[in-house]
Amino acid sequence: MTAEPLIETRDLVKTYPVGGGDLIALDRVSLRVAAGEFAGIVGPSGSGKTTFLNIVGSLDTPTRGSARVLGERVETLGHRRAAALRNRHIGFIFQTFNLLPVYTVFENVEFPLLLLGLPAAERRRRVMAALERVGLADRARSRPDQLSGGQSQRVAISRAVVKDPALVLADEPTANLDAANSHQVLHTMVRLNRELGTTFLFSTHDEKVIGYLRRRITLVDGAVAADEVVTPTHGENGEAAP
Amino acid sequence: MLLRLSWRNLMGAGLRTWLNAFVLSLAFLLIITAQGLLHGMNEQAAQALVAVSIGGGQYWHPAYDPYDPLALEDARGPLPAALQERVARGEAVAVLAVPGGIYPAGRMKPVVLKGIDPAQDLLDLPAAALDTAVAEIPLLIGARMARSSGLAVGDRVTLQWRDAGGTFDARDGLVVAVMRTPVQGVDQGQVWLPLDSLRAMTALPGAATHVTLARGTSALAGDAASTWRWRSTDDLLADVRELVRAKTAGSLFVYALLLFLAMLAVFDTQVFSIFRRQRELGTLIALGMTRRQVLGLFTLEGSLHGVLALALAVAWGTPLLAWFARRGWTLPRNTDDYGFAIGDTLYPVFGPDLLLGTALVVLGLTAFVSWLPTRRIARLQPTAALRGRAL
Numbered sequence: 001m002t003a004e005p006l007i008e009t010r011d012l013v014k015t016y017p018v019g020g021g022d023l024i025a026l027d028r029v030s031l032r033v034a035a036g037e038f039a040g041i042v043g044p045s046g047s048g049k050t051t052f053l054n055i056v057g058s059l060d061t062p063t064r065g066s067a068r069v070l071g072e073r074v075e076t077l078g079h080r081r082a083a084a085l086r087n088r089h090i091g092f093i094f095q096t097f098n099l100l101p102v103y104t105v106f107e108n109v110e111f112p113l114l115l116l117g118l119p120a121a122e123r124r125r126r127v128m129a130a131l132e133r134v135g136l137a138d139r140a141r142s143r144p145d146q147l148s149g150g151q152s153q154r155v156a157i158s159r160a161v162v163k164d165p166a167l168v169l170a171d172e173p174t175a176n177l178d179a180a181n182s183h184q185v186l187h188t189m190v191r192l193n194r195e196l197g198t199t200f201l202f203s204t205h206d207e208k209v210i211g212y213l214r215r216r217i218t219l220v221d222g223a224v225a226a227d228e229v230v231t232p233t234h235g236e237n238g239e240a241a242p
Numbered sequence: 243m244l245l246r247l248s249w250r251n252l253m254g255a256g257l258r259t260w261l262n263a264f265v266l267s268l269a270f271l272l273i274i275t276a277q278g279l280l281h282g283m284n285e286q287a288a289q290a291l292v293a294v295s296i297g298g299g300q301y302w303h304p305a306y307d308p309y310d311p312l313a314l315e316d317a318r319g320p321l322p323a324a325l326q327e328r329v330a331r332g333e334a335v336a337v338l339a340v341p342g343g344i345y346p347a348g349r350m351k352p353v354v355l356k357g358i359d360p361a362q363d364l365l366d367l368p369a370a371a372l373d374t375a376v377a378e379i380p381l382l383i384g385a386r387m388a389r390s391s392g393l394a395v396g397d398r399v400t401l402q403w404r405d406a407g408g409t410f411d412a413r414d415g416l417v418v419a420v421m422r423t424p425v426q427g428v429d430q431g432q433v434w435l436p437l438d439s440l441r442a443m444t445a446l447p448g449a450a451t452h453v454t455l456a457r458g459t460s461a462l463a464g465d466a467a468s469t470w471r472w473r474s475t476d477d478l479l480a481d482v483r484e485l486v487r488a489k490t491a492g493s494l495f496v497y498a499l500l501l502f503l504a505m506l507a508v509f510d511t512q513v514f515s516i517f518r519r520q521r522e523l524g525t526l527i528a529l530g531m532t533r534r535q536v537l538g539l540f541t542l543e544g545s546l547h548g549v550l551a552l553a554l555a556v557a558w559g560t561p562l563l564a565w566f567a568r569r570g571w572t573l574p575r576n577t578d579d580y581g582f583a584i585g586d587t588l589y590p591v592f593g594p595d596l597l598l599g600t601a602l603v604v605l606g607l608t609a610f611v612s613w614l615p616t617r618r619i620a621r622l623q624p625t626a627a628l629r630g631r632a633l
Contacts, residue, residue, distance in 0.1 A: 050625075059528060059624045080532055087530020094628065098525040100247070102254035114243040115530045159529075 004071070006167055006199050007033035007056055012065040014051050014222075025051040027222040028065065033201060035166065038193045039215035040202035048222040049203035050171055056201065057090055057169045058082040070166055087115050091160025091198075093170035097152040099144040099159075105131065106140040109158045116163060130158040133195075134188050150181030154188060161192055168192075171203045179208065186212045186234070208234075244535065248543035252550070255515070259550065262507050266551030269504035270604050271559045273497050274597065278563070278590030279571065280493065284486040285591055288479050290424040293366040296478040297335075298457040301325055301470040306339075306451050314341045314354065315404075318449045324466035325453050333459050335362040336450035338440050342403035344415075344433060346391040353387075353433045355403055357440030364456045367428065371419035372436045378416035379439055384429025388420045395420055401433070406445040413443070424586075501607060504551075509611045512544045516615055523619060524627030537619045544612020548605040563592055 012029040015022040026048045033039055041049040054060040055067050058074050067074040070089050099108050109130055113123040131137040134154040144152060160168045174182035190212055193200050202209055211233040218226040252259050306317035318338055328334035338357040343350050360373035372380045393399060395417050402412040423429050441447050461472050526536050570587040
């Protein structure tokens with residue numbers, strides 16, 4: 001781990017008003033995630049995994065406690081600075097892919113670069129490189145509705161990594177994929193983590209994903225029940241690790 | 243980027259987009275058509291009045307009041323010398339108006355007897371028809387007058403009037419011509435006869451009630467017209483313009499209704515679009531768009547309906563409006579009741595101010611109703627949007 005962690009949360013609490021009381025989604029979560037990690041927040045539904053990812057991704061703010069991401073305190077970020085943090089440094093991968101339906105594959109991947117205001121030639125170079133990494137350069141002109149689930153998620157991965165973010169947050173990335181596609185997608189992410197040094201943080205309860213993780217943080221009822229460095233049971237090629 | 247994305251989204255919505263754009267273009271064209279007709283009505287009425295009646299302005303006898311028939315008895319007198327000179331040079335035409343009556347089919351009908359020089363060519367009246375040698379007094383009447391009194395060319399009718407001394411007198415007149423004119427004011431209740439004849443009949447030599455100057459001539463300087471009152475073309479057209487303004491104001495309700503219906507369609511589409519695309523909204527925010535950018539995107543998307551509508555309106559409206567402007571609208575007979583001097587056919591006028599003004603109103607309103615529902619985006623919780631439960 002480096003001296004300055006990529007993510008550092010201290011006594012992170014998130015509650016939601018439900019009925020007359022508060023539902024505790026996160027209960028004093030203190031974690032540090034270093035650059036280059038391939039880690040996952042695991043746990044049953046409702047354990048606070050997605051809430052944690054949302055706060056780290058500056059899409060949400062904590063009720064109490066602090067979350068420092070890439071040196072920025074999420075709880076004090078305004079909308080504009082939070083948007084800039086996401087735009088420059090954080091890539092998102094969603095369970096339902098969330099590709100923009102009216103854009104081609106190329107344009108979907110290009111979108112974060114447009115927000116960054118990069119020139120057209122630079123955007124084209126980066127997009128094609130990102131698509132080549134996931135093996136979809138030949139589908140650049142396709143539309144999302146012409147892709148399979150696995151291909152869609154690989155486009156989403158391309159979109160997440162095209163701006164060379166420090167952090168990629170993947171929320172249940174294999175929930176809508178079959179086993180073969182899940183392994184292909186996970187294999188791609190492992191390779192990108194190794195080649196680009198991008199930090200991947202997952203939220204998952206999928207055993208297939210868990211098999212690829214090098215660090216497993218278990219949340220139960222919003223609290224950290226276990227935080228362990230593990231040996232992946234699956235390798236980069238989607239095969240069982242020796 | 244926002245423009246490209248909103249354009250793609252708009253096209254992606256397919257039929258819904260085109261239906262909205264069509265409805266909006268229909269409203270746009272209906273507004274332009276109706277406004278063009280009113281503009282045309284205004285212009286035609288003004289042109290007809292200038293050509294037939296008011297020319298380049300009028301001098302009125304001090305007692306003359308066109309809205310007071312009783313004043314007509316006194317509204318006549320000798321022309322000031324300066325006006326007399328203008329008339330002699332053919333730069334003005336004098337009209338003597340005398341209250342009187344005619345007896346078509348034995349019934350009395352009050353009229354205004356108007357004397358005009360048959361040789362005049364300043365006003366678009368077929369006064370030359372009065373220059374004929376007949377035993378009776380030659381008479382020129384308008385088609386409306388002919389209809390209402392049952393008179394036709396060749397009919398004899400008894401005229402009755404009071405002379406300068408107040409003595410009643412009567413003679414037979416012969417209808418030598420019936421004119422079709424868009425201006426009711428020179429037709430209904432009017433009987434035209436040679437000015438010299440009327441002066442002789444009333445023992446009012448050299449008298450007139452009003453004098454119309456030729457178009458393009460200037461009013462007399464100083465007090466050359468003595469006590470005669472100057473009425474410029476603008477003064478004389480004020481009533482017509484006021485009437486058109488009143489009709490325009492009355493038609494605003496219809497335009498507002500049309501626009502409201504069209505805007506309702508755009509608003510509805512926006513609300514539906516924002517509700518249905520919550521995940522997309524959340525994704526855009528997650529990718530790094532600010533809420534303001536997302537709000538701008540959706541507003542722009544809605545506003546593009548207006549742009550599309552304008553394009554559609556240009557595509558199918560231009561030939562239609564051009565054809566309509568050429569062919570005009572053949573008016574039913576009862577449009578005489580409108581109080582306008584329009585003519586048989588009303589030609590709409592689609593000026594650049596009308597087209598540009600209406601386009602700006604449509605675009606502005608479309609942008610406004612597109613923005614209204616997007617205000618909710620400013621309060622949007624992106625995490626809820628990503629789950630599709632933000633709104």
